[in-house]
Amino acid sequence: xxxxxxxxxxxxxxxxxxxxxxxxxTLNHNVMxxxxxxxxQAPKLLFHYYDKDFNNEADTPDNFQSRRPNxxxxxxxxxxxxxxxxxxxxxxxxxxxxxxxxxxPGTRLLVL
Amino acid sequence: xxxxxxxxxxxxxxxxxxxxxxxxxSTTSDRLYWYRQDPGKSLESLFxxxxxxxxxxEGRLMASLDTKARLSTLHIxxxxxxxxxxxxxxxxxxxxxxxxxxxxxxxxxx
Numbered sequence: 001x002x003x004x005x006x007x008x009x010x011x012x013x014x015x016x017x018x019x020x021x022x023x024x025x026t027l028n029h030n031v032m033x034x035x036x037x038x039x040x041q042a043p044k045l046l047f048h049y050y051d052k053d054f055n056n057e058a059d060t061p062d063n064f065q066s067r068r069p070n071x072x073x074x075x076x077x078x079x080x081x082x083x084x085x086x087x088x089x090x091x092x093x094x095x096x097x098x099x100x101x102x103x104x105p106g107t108r109l110l111v112l
Numbered sequence: 113x114x115x116x117x118x119x120x121x122x123x124x125x126x127x128x129x130x131x132x133x134x135x136x137x138s139t140t141s142d143r144l145y146w147y148r149q150d151p152g153k154s155l156e157s158l159f160x161x162x163x164x165x166x167x168x169x170e171g172r173l174m175a176s177l178d179t180k181a182r183l184s185t186l187h188i189x190x191x192x193x194x195x196x197x198x199x200x201x202x203x204x205x206x207x208x209x210x211x212x213x214x215x216x217x218x219x220x221x222x
Contacts (some may be wrong), residue, residue: 031208042200042212043155055208090154097208098143103155 004104006091011109021076021107023091032074033096034066035090037106043090047062049074050097053083086111090105115137116203118213126190126221132217135152135184135201143204144184146175148197149215159186175188 013019013102022033031050035043047056049068063079063085078085088108092101115138125131135144145164147155157166161177161184168175172195174187184201198217202210 019196033209040215040217042214048208050208061185092155098204100145100157100160101210102157104171106154 004091004093006089006104006107008107009105010108010110012112013078015082015085015112016080019081019092019109021089021109022054022079023074023097023104024072024077025091025104027093027095027102028071029093029095029102030071031070031094031101033092033094033101034074035075035092036085037088041088046076052112055087081109081111081112085109114140114141114203114211116136116201116213118216120216121214122217122219124219124221125188127192128190130190131188132200133186133188133199133218134199135186135203135213137182137184137203137211138141138207139182141146141182141203141205143175144204145204145210146186147200148183150197158199158221188218191218193220193222195218 007022009099033048034046037043046060087094088106090106091104094101117136119134121191145160149155149169164179172189177184182193196219198215200212200215202212
């Protein structure tokens, strides 16, 4: 089945220790998104790629970076995680803009 | 700036009852999504509504869109426990991204 896969599903890191979350897709979609979702809140868009074109949301902290080395993979790097970065991180893909976004299972990040 | 408001934010209902969740948005858009999220899980796409007057139904859930009123509704018919989840509406900004409502946490009690 075509799908969006995220690894790891759970990640525990220490305050200030860099962490990388990964997302892969078999849908061959052009657009990949990263969202942050904190408890009982709506998902918040961090950034997205259309193919290799990167688009950063204005209020995404510099602490968050992303890479998309090819169509299938996208990475979220948190350079120095703080306690406030503990959240669920969701990857989503869509064939094009203004088309349905399909979400991966998410990575739950805990910062100690 | 597009704003999306859902009402209610919390909904506790009994099995077998009907209820409606409302999603209002502030600027023109003609594409609206409903997603479901179970606790600790990701978002599952339920419906995409593409035009004024669009109505879609899946099981006990029916979604509609009125672009003139900037309103979408998600109607629950004869609720069952399995429908307990958080439901998000998300509005397409005619650009690259969606704007989500805050979500409605639905609890269906026996």
